[in-house]
């Protein structure tokens with residue numbers, strides 16, 4: 001079993017930021033990544049649709065030899081995690097709880113920001129998980145947690161505009177309510193946001209006079225928990241060079257080309273699949 005792969009599911013290309021972190025921290029592991037590019041974006045869809053799409057995709061992933069599944073997509077983690085866990089005995093990790101625990105460990109003053117897709121923010125999943133991790137009751141959570149959608153970052157990232165003046169202006173606008181609310185920690189609750197980390201840091205430094213907001217990347221948090229889970233269950237791969245396979249449901253050439261921005265390296269081989 002320990003020789004089986006880590007299955008990674010995302011609505012499309014962005015989850016390659018999670019795959020990248022897993023490949024960096026756990027280089028011996030084989031990775032099988034499935035991006036549902038035919039149905040992207042999930043972040044503008046209803047809960048029922050996100051659950052239905054995620055179930056189909058993860059069922060396909062489970063046909064491959066995998067030993068654990070990571071739901072890299074924040075929107076799918078927010079709505080579909082319980083449903084997906086009922087499909088398998090394997091461990092299925094979402095990104096929201098690890099992200100919330102990382103926030104609780106890092107906040108200094110307990111004022112937290114959450115940025116994500118419209119659906120993720122609307123679900124309230126991060127807000128609830130952070131409140132639980134910090135032991136906050138509902139009124140204190142409402143006062144201390146500021147959550148906002150950042151929808152424009154998804155197309156900007158997919159067009160490679162990660163350091164473009166349009167991205168800079170967008171981030172100035174998006175960061176403003178978090179700075180005004182004096183948050184000290186901000187969760188990047190969407191697969192596409194980690195590629196903007198350098199620009200976010202720069203905008204905070206220049207436009208907001210060095211406002212000290214700590215960024216929490218759910219990709220890092222879930223990778224840490226995945227490593228602990230593999231250790232606890234004796235599932236670590238033997239020392240070797242992990243193999244990567246990528247599947248997507250539409251436009252494999254685009255997936256490969258745009259994917260390199262998110263994965264930070266060659267995305268190959270890519271196989272088209274139908275759900």
Ligand code: DGL
Nearest residue numbers: 011041042043074075191
């Ligand atoms: N993967 C999605 C997420 O992390 C972002 C892209 C989409 O809307 O499907 O929420």
